[in-house]
Amino acid sequence: MGANTFGHHFQFHSFGESHGFALGCVIEGCPSGVAVDLEFLQAELDRRKPGFNPDQVTSQRNESDRAEILSGVFEGKTLGTPIAVIVRNQDAKSQDYSQIKNNPRAGHADDVWSEKFSHRDHRGGGRSSGRETVARVIAGSFAKMLLRQVQPELKICAFTTQISDLKLSSIEKNDFLEKAKTDKGYLQDHFQARFPLKDQNAIKDLLSQALESGESYGAKAEIRVFGMPKSLGQPVFQKLKSDLATALMSIGAVSSFQLGLGNPDEMKGTEFHLKSEAEVYGGIRGGISTGEDLVLEVKFKPTSSILDIAKKGRHDPCIVTRALPVIESMVACVLADHVLLKRLDQV
Amino acid sequence: MGANTFGHHFQFHSFGESHGFALGCVIEGCPSGVAVDLEFLQAELDRRKPGFNPDQVTSQRNESDRAEILSGVFEGKTLGTPIAVIVRNQDAKSQDYSQIKNNPRAGHADDVWSEKFSHRDHRGGGRSSGRETVARVIAGSFAKMLLRQVQPELKICAFTTQISDLKLSSIEKNDFLEKAKTDKGYLQDHFQARFPLKDQNAIKDLLSQALESGESYGAKAEIRVFGMPKSLGQPVFQKLKSDLATALMSIGAVSSFQLGLGNPDEMKGTEFHLKSEAEVYGGIRGGISTGEDLVLEVKFKPTSSILDIAKKGRHDPCIVTRALPVIESMVACVLADHVLLKRLDQV
């Protein structure tokens, strides 16, 4: 399988450099007859817009990342053929990058990339740029449309639980989960940072100051999937937990993946197994979903763009907000894939 | 790719139920001309023997898991053809399992498996048993033989850093790492628990008591790869970190995977990036190895066999010791694969 391809049957092939003509993906293995919601696709893309606006924690519509569907969709439904979607890079040619050509940016992958391929697009991160995640959000949107149709109860929700020393209390978290579970549809909640602290000003203050002082922060996020079907995942090497791990660890800023919350390594068996709560064991046993909520946790390292002189004052002080739709997209792709593969389990 | 297949080019296909006739694997994509070390293969299998012997932390030779090579090797070298290796289950037919047929064991995957496939081998975990890891150790042994020849400086070392409240001090750890780095060959160190606490009796006591009282513990392990080549890993979906994540998260008892040590989520960018130590960032940037040591951490949940009445007094009080060779094997398979794929990077 190609190095830019994700998935077993529901697959997508990601392409595009951060400063090339366009980015996008080709989705293969999506069945025919899925209702295509263009507004939803665009809303998902808008959630991962670049830049942080300290005056509002909510996203502002970014007109530039406009999805163009080239194939695979006709009269509002998927055809069962490859779905090609692109997003153009608007300022691909407009800047002068000659000075950074021979100066790989510290903290980025510029130098390892040059070493590996000898020839590199020096105008930006190329494929190692966070901009590549546009392809993932496109694929994830189609995965969610498929899931909406075949698994209508299923709902994927990623949210921030910690940035620096700001941590969600268990009351704040439970309130959020209650609301998230009962909310209708996938579209809800596009316009918030998804860090449901009561004191939203504390977040603004922390990130604004970081922006000013050239600092960045790591973060922790949790993923919940409500309405999980049973029997997703295959034994041994397509365990649901290992497919989710590769999905999320393939995101640049993610350093760590955990199934379930807390510290399983510090627990006793009598505690761990007798509790038998999804929060502890994560909703997967023997690699296969049990039907309980899926509970995952990922850690983000602090962004490296603080080291990038060119981005002074425009860097992302914490990547987590923009990363949440990417995380949800990758989880959706894994689940869509396994929902289809489940059809092949029994004769 | 099959659900029981691991790897991109250097692949193995795992097969076998815990209570069937045999387990094993077929290794594809191993080049011709690799020197085959049968003694090493057997020693690796011996490292993952079942059962914990409280009188000695070291392993005892387990004659029963004897590797039989069926194909792909001739006159001491690989042929470039599939390498099939099996290990027979000696007592496959000897027990009476009829009473557990309709009583799935708590904490195991018996019930989710039955739900998924409707037909199940009720005589044990089947494919969800830890016994399946025999196939991984076989494949890992061949991966190590390949690496030994093409990347002779490379050395993979997994060790325990914590069981319950027994934690390695930084002095103990540094002493161990120093010794591990300078030790020759891959065969070293087969006969210790790889938890280099000064007070080895504390480990014995903890585990012996757990065995008696029907308790089990989670654990934490660290993986170091010394002598790492640069440029391993592919961008986007075959990042070295995501391939390692899926490799290790596919092991039943592993709950968590992290690249680098510590808490990246709680760090500031100025700390994280300016340090730029392999311990912190893990030796991978942009998904690609930098040539520094690889540093990974995994967490194990406590074993569920405490809930298995049939195993009373024979359960594994902590899986980590037996899991270390499995972890090293999976890492070796990932690295062997990427060492080969690197040949295709440039024209």
Add this chain to the structure above:
Amino acid sequence: MGANTFGHHFQFHSFGESHGFALGCVIEGCPSGVAVDLEFLQAELDRRKPGFNPDQVTSQRNESDRAEILSGVFEGKTLGTPIAVIVRNQDAKSQDYSQIKNNPRAGHADDVWSEKFSHRDHRGGGRSSGRETVARVIAGSFAKMLLRQVQPELKICAFTTQISDLKLSSIEKNDFLEKAKTDKGYLQDHFQARFPLKDQNAIKDLLSQALESGESYGAKAEIRVFGMPKSLGQPVFQKLKSDLATALMSIGAVSSFQLGLGNPDEMKGTEFHLKSEAEVYGGIRGGISTGEDLVLEVKFKPTSSILDIAKKGRHDPCIVTRALPVIESMVACVLADHVLLKRLDQV
């Protein structure tokens, strides 16, 4: 996908050298719940026994190729886990091959193989031996068992239509097809050469003389699939016709593959399309099965073993008889695969 792996979802991984310990395969992607017919498996293996007995065109039971199922089957049904099956080579060590070590056999692939891999099992063809087809027949048997259950009307029938200047007349062929179509089950007809000439002595005479004089013949075979389901095959690169082509052209002795009979290249469109008979267009349109009978034709080159001094008097004067079960097996694997994949076409 590995070079020794066949299939998209219903896959098998073939292994084993002609003079190693064992040959066999691991079947992945076979759903759970398929009834396993051990007698049928053995009968299929017996159909491809080596050697031609001039006194009888029918096969004689070859006790030595005995299938051993190592995994994936329990209490008479598949488990949904990998099915490993081996056949031992009985005289693996008994012969002295030292003299042919440095004398690659003319007409065989010995020299190209040595060039490619530098290290070769000189005791026989290794993987390029016809003995490798044992793995295909095993996998094909399981594919037929699966098809029997999910597509009970489907029946695959390969038969010889020409050896040297002995050709089937259209009367002989129609008689045979009529009988084949109405015959029950898959087991029928194991004990005939499947070259339904009226004058069976002519075949015996031709082949006996060839055996004596050190001659061999090419041949032509036809494959019919009765009871074909509609909608098998995927557009573009998993067209049913291209998957069948690669399946059959992967057999050593097959030189040519055709969809439909006759000479499509010499026909006019008004003839070809207006007739619209399965015999002409083969039962596949746009790469997808139409539900009419599948009609394929393959040509075999004459066996090269006439050039092998060691085989003097024991060579196969025409490979077609032994090849028929291999052909049927490969067709069965393709159809089983597509019958499963069809479940993923629509949402």
Add this chain to the structure above:
Amino acid sequence: MGANTFGHHFQFHSFGESHGFALGCVIEGCPSGVAVDLEFLQAELDRRKPGFNPDQVTSQRNESDRAEILSGVFEGKTLGTPIAVIVRNQDAKSQDYSQIKNNPRAGHADDVWSEKFSHRDHRGGGRSSGRETVARVIAGSFAKMLLRQVQPELKICAFTTQISDLKLSSIEKNDFLEKAKTDKGYLQDHFQARFPLKDQNAIKDLLSQALESGESYGAKAEIRVFGMPKSLGQPVFQKLKSDLATALMSIGAVSSFQLGLGNPDEMKGTEFHLKSEAEVYGGIRGGISTGEDLVLEVKFKPTSSILDIAKKGRHDPCIVTRALPVIESMVACVLADHVLLKRLDQV
């Protein structure tokens, strides 16, 4: 692997409906550093232009099929990242197809497609249209650029040997082969029909009359590869001959594939093997290239567009001319793939 993906390591993912916005492909596994020749890419696309012009057998430049490279190429060289290339459909929206919506065209795959996917783009063949081959020619062009650099002696040449009762004499053929072999580069010979009959008017006459009378013809083509490297192809299921078979049989109009010329099925072993000429055995033994010229033959069925009332007077009377660049492209993709895979054969 996806149903619209071709290749093992050098892969391409084809997308696009005949009447959608764009067609194209994403090429994965192309190493970095391949010199990109845009003029060549466009010339290859021009060779497969639709329509037959009876006044000239040579192609006329078709400005409309203009390749746009979206990613993977920078400053004239490949980056080692996915190469996305699209060709827009210019009149995607301009026609009124409502009348054919419920009238599947005879001889086309419209009805089987509707049956399979239930939802279909009724405005044309969709993915079953010959227009899909644009993607193949794009991928093939990059494969040829790669081969040009790593295997500069290699030259792929497909040519017509028969249309209806017009057949190439052996003198005509040998003259052509001599010229083809000594010609420089890949660009040569774009502007002829590649049916090197002396009497070119006979071809014009035949096809002009067919155009007028609504007739179409099947054809035969031969493929020669000069300057073949040894050791391409893998044993068993990635034999060079089976990979070539699936490559060429995946083209809509191709009904038959043969390795080597003539009638191997009617030959005696003593003739076939003792001759040992590439023309007879095709340049592949045991599935692996011997270093001699590759010799392949394919047969085309007559085009079905004669049955398409909408195309009256504009149909292709014989597809072979337009198919030759597609054939060469598919062969180039197979060879580029195996040239890379060969790097992994030995330790």
